[in-house]
Amino acid sequence: MKKRKLLPLVFIGIMTSGQVGINTPSPKATVDIVAKNTDGSLPEGILVPKLTGDVLFTASTLGTYGSNQNGVIVFVTQPASNANQIGQTVQIDEVGFYYFDAGQNRWKKLGSSSNIYNSDGTLSSTRHVIMDGNNLGFTGGRIGMGTSSPDPSAILDLTSTTLGLLPPRMTKVQMDAIQNPLYGLVVFCTDCFGANKGCLMINDSVAPTTPNWGSLCSTNVATGIIDDLQCANATTSGALHSGIIVSGVTTTIPYSGGHNGTHFAGNFNSTGVTGLVAHINDGFISDGNGSLVFEITGIPSGAGTASFNITVGEKTCTFTVDVDDFTASVTSIDCGNGVFSPASIIQGQSYTGTLTIPYTGGNGDSYPQQQFSQNGLTFTLPAGTLATGNGNFIYTISGIPTSALTMSIPISFGNVSCNVSTVVTTAGGGSVVTMCMGNNTTKVWMAHNLGADTSLDPDIPIKQIHGNYYQWGSSTIVADADTPAGAISGWDAAFYAPDLSWNGSGNENAPMKTANDPCPSGFRVPTRNEWGALRNNSTVSKTGSFTNSASNFGSALIYTCGNNKITLPATGGRSINNGSLENRGLGGGYSSSTAIDNTNAYGHNFNLLSGEIFPARSDKKTNGQPVRCIQE
Known part of the structure; x- marks a missing residue:
């Protein structure tokens, strides 16, 4: 009787200690099972x-396994x-x-058998x-x-509406x-058709040792090859003169044995007489015979022979151009009395006209044509005596001026030179001024308020340069x-233009002019940051009394950068409630194109009475x- 009760008492004693040991009196864990036999004579485990x-699938349909069985x-x-590989048993x-x-x-597998090679899964983060x-x-x-379901006809299926290959x-x-x-084999060649002219290329040669790369661009044209580039038969049109800028001179070089394809643009510097460049544009090499045209530019360093070593279509040769001595000379050029007509x-x-510039001390010799371009205009001095x-x-002079600014036009003849200055105005006739904007940058501003009388000096504040008033956007x-100071009949006190009305991009660093912008062609309303840059990189002063009066047109804020300045009349503004005049002569609120929210926008404001x-x-x-x- 005592022997039967001994084993249960041992187990009870072990369990009351909070741990169970099998084949051990001192368990090291909640349950500690020690092998009974270690010589392999009995199965252990x-x-x-x-x-x-x-x-287990049947059990899932019966709800046998749930939260209480977590970890079974x-x-x-x-x-x-x-x-049955669905639900719990998928x-x-x-x-x-x-x-x-x-x-x-x-149910989930234990051990390493569950991996990306035999089961689906989700990466928790980037893998390298x-x-x-x-x-x-x-x-x-x-x-x-x-x-997750590549097309049956494709071994690789890349699917996206926002990304490419x-x-x-x-x-x-x-x-x-x-x-x-x-x-x-396919690659993308970044310069096979010239600088920044890349194309998708494919090797269509079955012999790996002799590849033949073909273009997959819309032009689908390979690089051309020339068998014989004939520099000895070059012909030059126009004349070059020592010390005189080259104008309208070209050299044509024939070739034979051309193989259909493109050639790159290139610049080739002269030797012998230096200072010259032979330039060829991107072009096409025809099958058989053809010719290539080079434009000669620069200023010859002296009289003699200029040589150009060129390479086109995998062929190299050297052509020469004679440079004549320039004997025509003047003592002085009077740029200060240069006259534009009109x-x-x-x-x-579009502008077509002339620039007449007096000179003194001419020696009666002949001279070649001279030509240069600036701001969209081409200036040509015809050959003469x-x-x-x-x-x-x-x-x-002919062309279309691209920017409204003060042009400084270099005039040079032989070893005498000077600069002619003229202002390109806006379509409204207004003058412009270049102002410092920080980080060694400048911006061109209109010198007058929009709607001002542009025939008047923009830096003398009078009524006629105050201009118009606009609601934002x-x-x-x-x-x-001239509008009376009182309330304006029909004033829209609830006018709130959308935020992109004056800057279509919404980006202050890359503003985009809109159809609502009141500025003339080539100009736009400044951004908030541009007003800030103008202020932070200029010397600020004021003129006038800065008193609040409907008749005070003489107060203005002045920004100065070197010899240039912008004068902002203290125009005041028109009230949001009824359009009545506020603070004329005391300050100004100049619009920016930057919106804040549905009802507010940023402006450039000043009140120099309060500083x-x-x-x-x-x-x-x-x-x-x-x-x-x-300016845009």
């Missing part, structure tokens, strides 16, 4: 329940049938140990694979990126250095300097304010 995958382990003796696809994950409500010279190959099946990019030299490229040059409008003594250079004039200047103060969009334009 733990046997967990053995079930088939289909049995079984050994699956047979995978679930294909139809991953039971092979024999092995499985545990129940109640959080995800499914270092191949160390080894290859990664996929055999059979299809690969889908951006899709980026093949290896390299220069032509790097492409040609690929060892034994296989038939059908006098008015307007940005964006100097007067003996005093005379005039008459340049013909609109091109409609709501008042001008305050705000290049970014909030204003109601309904305010009537002046506009000062900046």
Whole structure:
């Protein structure tokens, strides 16, 4: 009787200590099982329940396994049938140990058998694979990126509506250095058709040792080759003179044995007589015979022979051009008395006219044509003969000036030179001024407020230079300097233009002019940052009394940068409530194109009575304010 009770008492004693030991009196864990036999004569281990995958599927339909069974382990003796690999048993696809994950409500494999090679999964973060010279190959099946079901006809299916395929990019030299490229190899050549003129290229040669790279661009043209480049038969049109800028001189070089394709643009410097460049544009080499045209530019360093060593279509040769001694000379050129006819040059409008410049001390010799371009205008001094003594250079001018600014036009004849200054005005006739904007940059501003009398001095504040008033985001004039000071009939006190009305991009660093912008062609309303840069990089002063009066047109804020300055009249503004005049002579609120929200925008405000200047103060969009334009 005592022997029967001894073993249960031992187990009770062990369990009351909080741990269970099997084959050990001192368990090291909640349950500690020690092998009874270590010589292999008896089977040792733990046997967990053995079930088939289909049995576990049946259990899932009965709700047998739930949160109380979280962590239960079984050994699956047979995978679930294909139809039963769903729900809790979706991953039971092979024999092995499985545990129940109640959080995800499914059975999961134990051990390393569960991996990307035999089961689906999700990467929790970026993975990097270092191949160390080894290859990664996929055999059979299809690969889908951006899709879980690649098209059956494709071994690789890349699916996206926002991203593209980026093949290896390299220069032509790097492409040609690929060892034994296989038939059908594709790369993107960044310069196969000239600087910044890349194309997708494919090797269509079946012999890897002799590749033939073809273009997949819309032109689908390969690089041309020339068998014989005939520099000895070059012909030159025009003349070169020592010390005189070259104008209208070209050299034509014939070739034979051309093989259809393009050639790159190139510049080739002269030797012998230096200072010259032979330039050829991107072009096409025809099959058979043809010719190439080079433009000669620069200023010859002296008289003699200029040589140009050129390479085109994989052929190299040298052609020469004679440079004559320039004997024509003058003592002085009077740029200060240069006369433009017609006098008015307007940005964006076609100009045809002349520039007449007096000279003294002409020696009566002949001279070649001289030509140069600036700001969209081409200046040409036709070939002629100097007067003996005093005379005039008459340049013909044609073109469309691209920018409204003060042009400094270099005039040079022999070793005498000077600069002629003229102003290109805006379409409204207004003058412009270049102002410092920080980081060694400048910007061109209109010298007058929009709507001011541009025939008057913009730096003398009077009524006629105050200009118009605009509500933010609109091109409609709501008042001008002559509008009575009282309420304006029909004033729209609820006018709130959308935030992109004056800057279509919404980006202060890359503003985009809109149709609502009231500034003339080539100009736009400044951004908040541009007003701030003007203020921060200028010397600030004021003129006038700065008193609040409807008749005080004489107060103004002045920004100065070197010899240039902008004068901002203290125009005041028109009230958001009824359009009545506020603070004329005391301050000004100049619009910017930068919006804050549905009802507010930034403006450049100043009130020098209180000493305050705000290049970014909030204003109601309904305010009537002046506009000062900046060049696009």
